[in-house]
Amino acid sequence: QVQLVESGGGLVQAGGSRRLSCLVSTSIFSIIRMGWYRQAPGKQRELVAGISVGGRTNYADSVQGRFTISRDNAKNTVYLQMNNLKPDDTAVYYCNTDPWSRDYWGQGTQVTVSS
Numbered sequence: 001q002v003q004l005v006e007s008g009g010g011l012v013q014a015g016g017s018r019r020l021s022c023l024v025s026t027s028i029f030s031i032i033r034m035g036w037y038r039q040a041p042g043k044q045r046e047l048v049a050g051i052s053v054g055g056r057t058n059y060a061d062s063v064q065g066r067f068t069i070s071r072d073n074a075k076n077t078v079y080l081q082m083n084n085l086k087p088d089d090t091a092v093y094y095c096n097t098d099p100w101s102r103d104y105w106g107q108g109t110q111v112t113v114s115s
Contacts, residue, residue: 002026009109020080022095030073035098036080038091050098
């Protein structure tokens with residue numbers, strides 16, 4: 001059974017930075033596309049950033065230029081570096097494959113940005 005464990009969330013002031021990590025327990029990590037998603041209260045879950053096996057990335061317009069997704073295939077880990085955070089970035093952040101699989105949602109990690 002594949003498990004994804006997110007970490008790194010917390011409370012941060014607007015303009016600050018945070019780095020999220022997601023450890024993926026599967027030997028096929030290096031051959032699957034990964035993504036970071038978020039869900040704010042009252043809103044649908046959305047894809048924030050995706051990264052291909054080869055490292056090609058894509059971002060939601062709302063985070064372009066502020067967030068950076070990366071992966072370390074040797075560590076089965078995908079990261080999300082978040083800079084210049086805004087109150088609108090407040091959400092629970094999840095990692096999953098891209099496109100997502102219902103079987104792979106973890107607990108997520110809460111990021112709260114104070115103004």
